[in-house]
Amino acid sequence: MKKIIAFTLCAFTSGSIFAALPPLTPEAQEAKILADAKTAYAGRVGAFQLCQAINKVADQYRVPGTPAPAACTAPPPFVAPGAAPAAAK
Numbered sequence: 001m002k003k004i005i006a007f008t009l010c011a012f013t014s015g016s017i018f019a020a021l022p023p024l025t026p027e028a029q030e031a032k033i034l035a036d037a038k039t040a041y042a043g044r045v046g047a048f049q050l051c052q053a054i055n056k057v058a059d060q061y062r063v064p065g066t067p068a069p070a071a072c073t074a075p076p077p078f079v080a081p082g083a084a085p086a087a088a089k
Contacts, residue, residue, distance in 0.1 A: 030082070037081045044075040 024032065051072035058069045 033081055038078070041075065041078045048072055048075055 055069045055072060062068070
């Protein structure tokens, strides 16, 4: 009985979760795009650092005569989206 009551309560209160939100303002949209780009860049940097750590451990246990682990490629510097570099005239 408690499960049925809990399910019913959750079903009725979850309707507000699916309510439509108003569209973002242009400033909020730009902030969201910048935050998404920073998050994606942080993921690339994290993957690079993980690759370096894996290679460091692999070098410690590598048997002489076996090939070295693949080199890690560093991500390029962060560039904010929409910020085009100034064109030289």
